[in-house]
Amino acid sequence: MADFITTSQKPSDSRGSSSTLMTETLQVLKEIVPPELQNPRVGIICGSGLSGLAASLRQSVLVQYEKLPGFVQSTVPGHKSALAFGLMGSGAGIPVVAMLGRFHPYEGHKLSSVVYPVRVMGAIGVKDIFITNAAGALNPALAVGTIVVVHDHIALPNLTGMNPLLGPQIDPSFPRFLPISDAYSRSLRKLVFHAAHQLSMNRDALAEGTYAWVSGPTYETPAEGRFLRAAGADVVGMSTVPEVLAAREEGMNVLVLSLVTNAVVIPASYKSVREEVETEIAGNLIEPVIDEKVSHEEVLALGKMKGDLMKSLVAKVLDLLPPPV
Numbered sequence: 001m002a003d004f005i006t007t008s009q010k011p012s013d014s015r016g017s018s019s020t021l022m023t024e025t026l027q028v029l030k031e032i033v034p035p036e037l038q039n040p041r042v043g044i045i046c047g048s049g050l051s052g053l054a055a056s057l058r059q060s061v062l063v064q065y066e067k068l069p070g071f072v073q074s075t076v077p078g079h080k081s082a083l084a085f086g087l088m089g090s091g092a093g094i095p096v097v098a099m100l101g102r103f104h105p106y107e108g109h110k111l112s113s114v115v116y117p118v119r120v121m122g123a124i125g126v127k128d129i130f131i132t133n134a135a136g137a138l139n140p141a142l143a144v145g146t147i148v149v150v151h152d153h154i155a156l157p158n159l160t161g162m163n164p165l166l167g168p169q170i171d172p173s174f175p176r177f178l179p180i181s182d183a184y185s186r187s188l189r190k191l192v193f194h195a196a197h198q199l200s201m202n203r204d205a206l207a208e209g210t211y212a213w214v215s216g217p218t219y220e221t222p223a224e225g226r227f228l229r230a231a232g233a234d235v236v237g238m239s240t241v242p243e244v245l246a247a248r249e250e251g252m253n254v255l256v257l258s259l260v261t262n263a264v265v266i267p268a269s270y271k272s273v274r275e276e277v278e279t280e281i282a283g284n285l286i287e288p289v290i291d292e293k294v295s296h297e298e299v300l301a302l303g304k305m306k307g308d309l310m311k312s313l314v315a316k317v318l319d320l321l322p323p324p325v
Protein backbone atom coordinates (compact mmCIF):
# COMPACT_ATOMS: atom_id res chain seq x y z
CA MET A 1 0.00 0.00 0.00
CA ALA A 2 2.80 2.42 0.83
CA ASP A 3 4.52 4.11 -2.08
CA PHE A 4 7.74 2.22 -1.87
CA ILE A 5 9.74 3.22 -4.90
CA THR A 6 11.01 0.55 -7.19
CA THR A 7 13.61 1.14 -9.85
CA SER A 8 11.00 0.37 -12.53
CA GLN A 9 9.03 3.49 -11.61
CA LYS A 10 9.76 6.58 -13.61
CA PRO A 11 10.27 9.77 -11.59
CA SER A 12 7.12 11.19 -13.12
CA ASP A 13 4.80 8.42 -11.98
CA SER A 14 6.33 7.51 -8.63
CA ARG A 15 4.53 10.34 -6.83
CA GLY A 16 1.54 10.68 -9.12
CA SER A 17 2.37 14.23 -10.07
CA SER A 18 3.68 13.96 -13.57
CA SER A 19 3.49 17.30 -15.27
CA THR A 20 1.12 15.93 -17.93
CA LEU A 21 -1.32 14.68 -15.29
CA MET A 22 -1.17 18.03 -13.50
CA THR A 23 -1.70 19.89 -16.79
CA GLU A 24 -4.80 17.78 -17.45
CA THR A 25 -6.19 18.39 -13.96
CA LEU A 26 -5.61 22.13 -14.21
CA GLN A 27 -7.24 22.21 -17.65
CA VAL A 28 -10.45 20.65 -16.27
CA LEU A 29 -10.51 23.14 -13.39
CA LYS A 30 -10.04 25.99 -15.84
CA GLU A 31 -13.03 24.81 -17.86
CA ILE A 32 -15.37 24.47 -14.85
CA VAL A 33 -14.32 27.10 -12.29
CA PRO A 34 -15.00 30.78 -13.03
CA PRO A 35 -11.79 32.83 -13.47
CA GLU A 36 -12.27 34.87 -10.28
CA LEU A 37 -12.26 31.64 -8.19
CA GLN A 38 -9.52 29.77 -10.04
CA ASN A 39 -6.62 30.90 -7.84
CA PRO A 40 -7.78 30.58 -4.23
CA ARG A 41 -5.52 31.84 -1.49
CA VAL A 42 -6.69 29.29 1.07
CA GLY A 43 -7.18 25.53 0.81
CA ILE A 44 -9.34 23.66 3.32
CA ILE A 45 -9.45 19.91 3.87
CA CYS A 46 -12.61 18.74 5.59
CA GLY A 47 -12.18 15.86 8.03
CA SER A 48 -14.65 13.09 8.86
CA GLY A 49 -18.11 14.55 9.30
CA LEU A 50 -16.82 18.09 8.70
CA SER A 51 -17.74 18.62 5.04
CA GLY A 52 -20.44 21.03 6.26
CA LEU A 53 -17.57 23.53 6.54
CA ALA A 54 -18.11 24.30 2.89
CA ALA A 55 -21.78 25.20 3.40
CA SER A 56 -20.71 28.77 4.15
CA LEU A 57 -18.97 29.21 0.79
CA ARG A 58 -20.55 31.89 -1.37
CA GLN A 59 -20.75 31.76 -5.19
CA SER A 60 -19.62 28.17 -4.77
CA VAL A 61 -18.84 25.85 -7.63
CA LEU A 62 -18.50 22.11 -7.06
CA VAL A 63 -16.15 19.95 -9.10
CA GLN A 64 -16.68 16.22 -8.60
CA TYR A 65 -13.47 14.23 -8.13
CA GLU A 66 -14.53 11.83 -10.89
CA LYS A 67 -14.06 14.69 -13.37
CA LEU A 68 -10.52 15.41 -12.20
CA PRO A 69 -7.62 13.38 -13.61
CA GLY A 70 -5.42 12.11 -10.77
CA PHE A 71 -8.20 12.26 -8.16
CA VAL A 72 -9.48 9.02 -6.67
CA GLN A 73 -12.79 8.60 -4.84
CA SER A 74 -13.32 8.95 -1.12
CA THR A 75 -14.87 5.71 0.16
CA VAL A 76 -15.33 6.65 3.82
CA PRO A 77 -18.80 7.50 5.20
CA GLY A 78 -18.86 11.18 6.12
CA HIS A 79 -16.57 12.12 3.23
CA LYS A 80 -17.92 13.39 -0.08
CA SER A 81 -15.91 13.43 -3.31
CA ALA A 82 -15.82 16.98 -4.60
CA LEU A 83 -13.77 20.17 -4.57
CA ALA A 84 -15.73 23.30 -3.67
CA PHE A 85 -14.49 26.66 -4.90
CA GLY A 86 -16.02 29.84 -3.47
CA LEU A 87 -15.69 32.82 -1.18
CA MET A 88 -15.57 32.50 2.60
CA GLY A 89 -15.36 34.97 5.47
CA SER A 90 -17.03 38.31 5.97
CA GLY A 91 -17.03 41.28 3.60
CA ALA A 92 -15.96 40.45 0.07
CA GLY A 93 -14.62 37.14 1.38
CA ILE A 94 -11.48 35.25 0.50
CA PRO A 95 -11.34 32.81 -2.40
CA VAL A 96 -10.95 29.29 -1.04
CA VAL A 97 -10.96 25.75 -2.32
CA ALA A 98 -12.28 23.05 -0.01
CA MET A 99 -11.81 19.30 -0.31
CA LEU A 100 -15.13 17.74 0.62
CA GLY A 101 -13.73 14.35 1.40
CA ARG A 102 -10.12 13.31 1.72
CA PHE A 103 -8.22 10.17 0.85
CA HIS A 104 -6.65 7.86 3.44
CA PRO A 105 -3.98 5.21 2.81
CA TYR A 106 -6.17 2.62 4.62
CA GLU A 107 -8.72 2.92 1.78
CA GLY A 108 -6.08 1.39 -0.46
CA HIS A 109 -5.01 4.69 -1.99
CA LYS A 110 -1.34 5.24 -2.72
CA LEU A 111 0.30 8.03 -0.74
CA SER A 112 0.82 9.87 -4.02
CA SER A 113 -2.96 9.84 -4.57
CA VAL A 114 -3.60 10.87 -0.97
CA VAL A 115 -1.57 14.05 -1.43
CA TYR A 116 -2.37 14.77 -5.09
CA PRO A 117 -5.12 17.30 -4.20
CA VAL A 118 -2.57 19.20 -2.09
CA ARG A 119 -0.24 19.26 -5.10
CA VAL A 120 -3.10 20.69 -7.15
CA MET A 121 -3.74 23.32 -4.48
CA GLY A 122 -0.06 24.25 -4.72
CA ALA A 123 -0.29 24.51 -8.48
CA ILE A 124 -3.29 26.87 -8.37
CA GLY A 125 -1.60 29.19 -5.88
CA VAL A 126 -2.91 28.20 -2.43
CA LYS A 127 -0.74 29.90 0.20
CA ASP A 128 -2.41 28.80 3.43
CA ILE A 129 -3.90 25.37 4.00
CA PHE A 130 -6.33 24.60 6.83
CA ILE A 131 -6.50 20.88 7.48
CA THR A 132 -9.21 19.48 9.74
CA ASN A 133 -9.68 15.98 11.07
CA ALA A 134 -11.52 13.88 13.59
CA ALA A 135 -9.26 12.38 16.22
CA GLY A 136 -9.28 10.32 19.39
CA ALA A 137 -8.01 11.89 22.63
CA LEU A 138 -4.97 10.28 24.24
CA ASN A 139 -4.52 13.12 26.71
CA PRO A 140 -7.13 12.63 29.46
CA ALA A 141 -7.39 16.42 29.85
CA LEU A 142 -8.99 16.70 26.41
CA ALA A 143 -12.76 16.36 26.56
CA VAL A 144 -14.75 15.08 23.62
CA GLY A 145 -15.74 18.09 21.52
CA THR A 146 -12.51 20.01 22.12
CA ILE A 147 -10.81 21.48 19.06
CA VAL A 148 -7.06 20.92 19.21
CA VAL A 149 -4.72 23.31 17.42
CA VAL A 150 -1.98 20.92 16.34
CA HIS A 151 1.56 22.15 16.94
CA ASP A 152 3.55 18.99 16.21
CA HIS A 153 3.14 15.39 15.14
CA ILE A 154 4.44 11.89 15.70
CA ALA A 155 4.21 9.78 12.57
CA LEU A 156 5.33 6.22 13.08
CA PRO A 157 4.51 5.42 9.42
CA ASN A 158 6.87 8.22 8.28
CA LEU A 159 9.64 6.92 10.46
CA THR A 160 9.27 3.43 9.03
CA GLY A 161 9.11 4.04 5.29
CA MET A 162 5.58 5.30 4.58
CA ASN A 163 6.33 8.90 3.73
CA PRO A 164 4.66 10.72 0.80
CA LEU A 165 7.93 12.46 -0.03
CA LEU A 166 9.81 9.20 -0.66
CA GLY A 167 11.06 8.90 -4.20
CA PRO A 168 12.54 11.09 -6.90
CA GLN A 169 11.94 14.79 -6.37
CA ILE A 170 8.91 16.01 -8.30
CA ASP A 171 10.37 19.50 -8.54
CA PRO A 172 14.12 20.10 -8.46
CA SER A 173 13.55 23.37 -6.63
CA PHE A 174 12.06 21.51 -3.63
CA PRO A 175 14.51 20.62 -0.86
CA ARG A 176 15.55 16.96 -0.91
CA PHE A 177 15.60 16.90 2.89
CA LEU A 178 12.64 18.92 4.05
CA PRO A 179 12.94 20.28 7.61
CA ILE A 180 9.60 19.93 9.38
CA SER A 181 10.45 21.17 12.86
CA ASP A 182 8.29 24.22 12.10
CA ALA A 183 5.64 22.48 9.99
CA TYR A 184 2.71 24.01 11.87
CA SER A 185 2.61 27.78 11.29
CA ARG A 186 2.97 29.66 14.55
CA SER A 187 1.24 32.75 13.17
CA LEU A 188 -1.76 30.75 11.93
CA ARG A 189 -1.98 28.99 15.30
CA LYS A 190 -2.01 32.35 17.04
CA LEU A 191 -4.78 33.53 14.72
CA VAL A 192 -6.94 30.61 15.87
CA PHE A 193 -6.67 31.73 19.50
CA HIS A 194 -7.42 35.33 18.50
CA ALA A 195 -10.42 34.05 16.52
CA ALA A 196 -11.63 31.98 19.50
CA HIS A 197 -11.38 35.07 21.72
CA GLN A 198 -13.38 37.15 19.25
CA LEU A 199 -16.01 34.41 19.10
CA SER A 200 -16.12 34.33 22.93
CA MET A 201 -15.38 30.63 22.85
CA ASN A 202 -15.05 28.89 26.17
CA ARG A 203 -11.33 28.54 27.05
CA ASP A 204 -11.67 24.74 27.36
CA ALA A 205 -13.18 24.43 23.90
CA LEU A 206 -9.77 25.01 22.30
CA ALA A 207 -6.46 23.36 23.19
CA GLU A 208 -3.00 22.80 21.72
CA GLY A 209 -1.45 19.43 21.13
CA THR A 210 0.54 16.85 19.23
CA TYR A 211 -1.17 14.60 16.65
CA ALA A 212 -0.09 11.00 16.24
CA TRP A 213 -0.63 9.60 12.76
CA VAL A 214 -1.40 5.91 12.47
CA SER A 215 -2.40 4.08 9.34
CA GLY A 216 -5.72 2.69 10.63
CA PRO A 217 -8.24 1.38 9.80
CA THR A 218 -8.20 -0.30 13.19
CA TYR A 219 -8.60 1.94 16.21
CA GLU A 220 -5.99 1.61 18.96
CA THR A 221 -5.63 -1.18 21.46
CA PRO A 222 -5.28 0.05 25.06
CA ALA A 223 -1.54 -0.74 24.94
CA GLU A 224 -1.12 1.24 21.69
CA GLY A 225 -3.00 4.13 23.29
CA ARG A 226 -0.67 4.04 26.30
CA PHE A 227 2.35 3.83 23.99
CA LEU A 228 1.36 6.87 21.91
CA ARG A 229 0.48 8.85 25.02
CA ALA A 230 3.82 7.96 26.63
CA ALA A 231 5.51 9.13 23.42
CA GLY A 232 3.96 12.56 23.88
CA ALA A 233 0.90 12.54 21.62
CA ASP A 234 -2.33 14.22 22.69
CA VAL A 235 -4.61 13.01 19.89
CA VAL A 236 -4.47 10.22 17.34
CA GLY A 237 -5.91 9.93 13.86
CA MET A 238 -5.56 8.28 10.46
CA SER A 239 -4.96 11.23 8.14
CA THR A 240 -3.47 14.71 7.89
CA VAL A 241 0.28 14.11 8.21
CA PRO A 242 0.82 13.13 4.53
CA GLU A 243 -1.09 16.28 3.53
CA VAL A 244 1.00 18.40 5.91
CA LEU A 245 4.24 17.10 4.40
CA ALA A 246 3.15 17.70 0.83
CA ALA A 247 1.84 21.16 1.71
CA ARG A 248 5.12 22.09 3.39
CA GLU A 249 7.04 20.85 0.38
CA GLU A 250 4.80 23.06 -1.78
CA GLY A 251 5.71 26.00 0.48
CA MET A 252 2.28 26.49 2.05
CA ASN A 253 1.60 27.71 5.59
CA VAL A 254 -0.12 24.90 7.45
CA LEU A 255 -2.83 24.99 10.10
CA VAL A 256 -4.27 21.76 11.51
CA LEU A 257 -7.40 21.59 13.65
CA SER A 258 -8.33 18.25 15.20
CA LEU A 259 -11.81 17.74 16.58
CA VAL A 260 -11.75 15.31 19.50
CA THR A 261 -14.57 12.91 18.67
CA ASN A 262 -13.84 10.23 21.27
CA ALA A 263 -11.47 9.27 24.02
CA VAL A 264 -9.05 6.49 23.20
CA VAL A 265 -9.75 3.78 25.74
CA ILE A 266 -6.72 3.66 28.04
CA PRO A 267 -7.71 1.87 31.27
CA ALA A 268 -5.60 3.08 34.18
CA SER A 269 -4.65 -0.49 35.04
CA TYR A 270 -4.94 -3.86 33.38
CA LYS A 271 -7.77 -5.95 34.83
CA SER A 272 -6.25 -9.31 35.53
CA VAL A 273 -8.32 -12.28 34.41
CA ARG A 274 -6.56 -14.49 37.00
CA GLU A 275 -7.63 -12.14 39.82
CA GLU A 276 -11.19 -12.09 38.46
CA VAL A 277 -11.38 -15.89 38.42
CA GLU A 278 -9.89 -16.12 41.90
CA THR A 279 -12.47 -13.61 43.14
CA GLU A 280 -15.26 -15.66 41.52
CA ILE A 281 -13.97 -18.91 43.08
CA ALA A 282 -13.86 -17.24 46.48
CA GLY A 283 -17.52 -16.39 45.96
CA ASN A 284 -16.95 -12.64 46.03
CA LEU A 285 -18.58 -10.07 43.81
CA ILE A 286 -16.52 -8.88 40.83
CA GLU A 287 -16.56 -5.38 39.43
CA PRO A 288 -17.90 -5.57 35.87
CA VAL A 289 -15.36 -4.68 33.16
CA ILE A 290 -16.81 -1.82 31.15
CA ASP A 291 -16.47 -2.59 27.48
CA GLU A 292 -16.11 0.81 25.80
CA LYS A 293 -15.60 0.81 22.06
CA VAL A 294 -15.18 3.68 19.63
CA SER A 295 -17.15 3.62 16.38
CA HIS A 296 -17.05 5.66 13.19
CA GLU A 297 -20.74 6.49 13.76
CA GLU A 298 -19.77 8.17 17.04
CA VAL A 299 -17.00 10.05 15.23
CA LEU A 300 -19.45 11.30 12.58
CA ALA A 301 -22.09 12.26 15.14
CA LEU A 302 -19.58 14.43 16.99
CA GLY A 303 -18.48 15.99 13.71
CA LYS A 304 -22.09 16.92 13.04
CA MET A 305 -22.56 18.32 16.54
CA LYS A 306 -19.42 20.48 16.46
CA GLY A 307 -19.43 21.24 12.71
CA ASP A 308 -20.87 24.74 13.19
CA LEU A 309 -18.25 25.66 15.77
CA MET A 310 -15.46 24.49 13.46
CA LYS A 311 -17.06 26.46 10.61
CA SER A 312 -17.27 29.69 12.63
CA LEU A 313 -13.69 29.29 13.82
CA VAL A 314 -12.33 28.73 10.32
CA ALA A 315 -14.35 31.65 8.93
CA LYS A 316 -13.06 33.94 11.70
CA VAL A 317 -9.45 32.89 11.08
CA LEU A 318 -10.00 33.77 7.41
CA ASP A 319 -11.17 37.22 8.46
CA LEU A 320 -8.03 37.69 10.52
CA LEU A 321 -5.56 36.66 7.80
CA PRO A 322 -3.19 39.49 6.98
CA PRO A 323 -3.52 40.84 3.45
CA PRO A 324 -1.43 38.92 0.91
CA VAL A 325 2.06 40.32 0.34
Ligand SMILES: O=P(O)(O)O[C@@H]1C[C@H](O)[C@@H](CO)O1
Binding pocket: 046, 047, 048, 049, 076, 102, 104, 132, 133, 134, 135, 216, 237, 238, 239, 240, 295, 296, 299
Ligand atom coordinates in the same frame (compact mmCIF):
# COMPACT_ATOMS: atom_id res chain seq x y z
O1 LIG B 1 -10.40 11.96 7.77
P1 LIG B 1 -10.32 12.02 9.26
O2 LIG B 1 -8.95 11.93 9.78
O3 LIG B 1 -11.06 13.23 9.81
O4 LIG B 1 -11.12 10.74 9.78
C1 LIG B 1 -10.92 10.05 11.00
C2 LIG B 1 -9.84 8.98 10.83
C3 LIG B 1 -10.62 7.88 10.13
O5 LIG B 1 -10.67 8.15 8.77
C4 LIG B 1 -11.98 7.98 10.72
C5 LIG B 1 -12.16 7.03 11.86
O6 LIG B 1 -13.40 7.18 12.48
O7 LIG B 1 -12.11 9.32 11.24
Ligand SMILES: Nc1nc2[nH]cnc2c(=O)[nH]1
Binding pocket: 134, 135, 136, 137, 214, 216, 218, 219, 220, 236, 237, 238, 261, 262, 263, 264, 294, 299
Ligand atom coordinates in the same frame (compact mmCIF):
# COMPACT_ATOMS: atom_id res chain seq x y z
N1 LIG C 1 -6.67 6.27 15.07
C1 LIG C 1 -7.78 6.89 15.46
N2 LIG C 1 -8.42 7.68 14.61
C2 LIG C 1 -9.53 8.29 15.02
N3 LIG C 1 -10.34 9.16 14.39
C3 LIG C 1 -11.33 9.49 15.24
N4 LIG C 1 -11.17 8.87 16.40
C4 LIG C 1 -10.05 8.12 16.30
C5 LIG C 1 -9.36 7.25 17.20
O1 LIG C 1 -9.75 7.03 18.34
N5 LIG C 1 -8.23 6.67 16.72
